[in-house]
Amino acid sequence: MTTVNISADHNNFPQLINRVTESGERIVIEQQGKATAAIITYDDLQRLEALEAILLKKAELEEYELLRAAMKNSVFDFLKDQEEDIYT
Secondary structure, eight states: OEEEEHHHHGGGHHHHHHHHHHHOOOEEEEETTEEEEEEOOHHHHHHHHHHHHHHHHHHHHHHHHHHHHHHHSGGGGGGGOGGGOOOO
16 A cells, blocks of 8 residues: 655646556555545445445344344333333
């Protein structure tokens, strides 16, 4: 992975894009010594977004399963009592 300073290499942007497109190289953009962005291929972006979607779906399923297990646990049976419902 290559790191470039945006202030030093801002005129080389087309060449950086070509390097990424042709070789799949990933380029980190630094500004004032701090990594702030990256140039990656569109295929890499699609893979990243697909991975994010999978992880989000997995987290949602795990939360759903946790809530189902909590509802089945007798510890929460008091929530089913109408007398305990102070909000309605």
